[in-house]
Amino acid sequence: MWQEDLARNIKTADEIVGRLGASEKDAELIGKVCARYPVSVTEYYFDLINPDDPGDPISRIALPHIEELEESGEIYSGGEDVNTIIPGLQHKYGSTALLLTSDVCACYCRFCFRKRMVGMNESEACNDLSAACEYIARHPEINNVILSGGDGLMNSNDVLRHNFEMLGKLDQLEFIRIASRTPVVFPQRIYDDPELLDMLAEVAKRRQVYMVTHFNHHREFTPESKRAIDCLKKAGIALRNQTVLLAGVNDSFDALRRTLMGLANWGISPYYVFQCRPVRGVHGIFQVPLRSGIDLVETVKGSLPGISKQFRFVMSHGMGKIEILGLVGNGNTALFKFHRAKEPENNGLIFTEPIDDQQTWITIDGMV
Ligand code: SF4
Known part of the structure; x- marks a missing residue:
């Protein structure tokens, strides 16, 4: 069942670090982002990441960035709230x-x-x-x-x-x-x-x-x-x-x-x-x-x-x-x-x- 597959999604800093490795400091930062915005990556999509490429586009799309914690910017865009x-x-x-x-x-x-x-x-x-x-x-x-x-x-x-x-x-x-x-x-x-x-x-x-x-x-x-x-x-x-x-x-x-x-x-x-x-x-x-x-x-x-x-x-x-x-x-x-x-x-x-x-x-x- 697809729901069982989804239940195996990679969701935590520990799982990300366990698979890709990271310094203690980076692991802490990843944890902070995970606590603010949900992270969830299917095993299929995670496997598309090239761990040897620091600019890997799949990683950039799916894995947390510390800059996500910046508070500037709009919460609603395109008028989604008023519409x-x-x-x-x-x-x-x-x-x-x-x-x-x-x-x-x-x-x-x-x-x-x-x-x-x-x-x-x-x-x-x-x-x-x-x-x-x-x-x-x-x-x-x-x-x-x-x-x-x-x-x-x-x-x-x-x-x-x-x-x-x-x-x-x-x-x-x-x-x-x-x-x-x-x-x-x-x-x-x-x-x-x-x-x-x-x-x-x-x-x-x-x-x-x-x-x-x-x-x-x-x-x-x-x-x-x-x-x-x-x-x-x-x-x-x-x-x-x-x-x-x-x-x-x-x-x-x-x-x-x-x-x-x-x-x-x-x-x-x-x-x-x-x-x-x-x-x-x-x-x-x-x-x-x-x-x-x-x-x-x-x-x-x-x-x-x-x-x-x-x-x-x-x-x-x-x-x-x-x-x-x-x-x-x-x-x-x-x-x-x-x-x-x-x-x-x-x-x-x-x-x-x-x-x-x-x-x-x-x-x-x-x-x-
Ligand atoms: S871009 Fe689409 S698929 Fe991706 S998190 Fe937003 S709603 Fe979901």
Whole structure:
């Protein structure tokens, strides 16, 4: 059973140090971070770490950083607090409801923008969607939902079945998106569970289901992950991917290019590259300055075939999803466009903002 596999996750400073070794001082620091934010790494994902590489991207993604204890930065990003209608339901854009169906993930990414809640705040998530479905039924403008979390695939199959049955009664929904990093960090949950795959196939027969995967580095493309992706395809699930631009992980030409090429190679459409959000415990470690991020993304795009560069480089902002279009003039100004605006009158609006070398985010009308 996948739950038994998860129970063997690496969660403590002692386990990390026992496997990778560390000085007494480092072990103490790791312990401090583990006490502040949950750490949990599947054995599968931990085994992808190259212990001989001090800059190993998998380690950087999954293992604690002392800088996580920095208190600067936002707790909520993208307006998640003000967009929450009832526990587990956010309604920011008219046609889309975002459902947080779990606060649990197979592996807690150190860069998570929901660091405030994953693994520690059930009150923001709701694994029974009954109340959310009642809200959606009262809002006929909602024509699609995103099942997110945490990771919804950490719910049992019984919970998933119940939720799919509830959503299945809402004729207004034209498609369902499931945002999950499970294919990356715990693919066994997918390929070892025929019951889950049969259920997804049944849902997909009646309504288009997209799984939005979350590959951030080409080292995450393994035979096990491929097996999970192939099972999802066989179940009729369409695949899209969102990647976060992460300092020290994929902020190099080679890493980003190989990641985007690898997605296309597996038949997963690169959907978004996200600017990492200014979140507490994250921004000082992982954010790439906007100017160098734009340079990198444009350089990488120039080397990619069209199918690998279908993505938009975006930031999830309190004002909406803002596409980062490029630099203008001498490079001290950046061009942006509202890809999806919280206020409908801003949809499609193109604007410029001055940026400096180190700037990683923009503030508009006091919002971040
Ligand atoms: S899987 Fe997603 S929600 Fe969970 S820790 Fe990683 S980024 Fe956050």
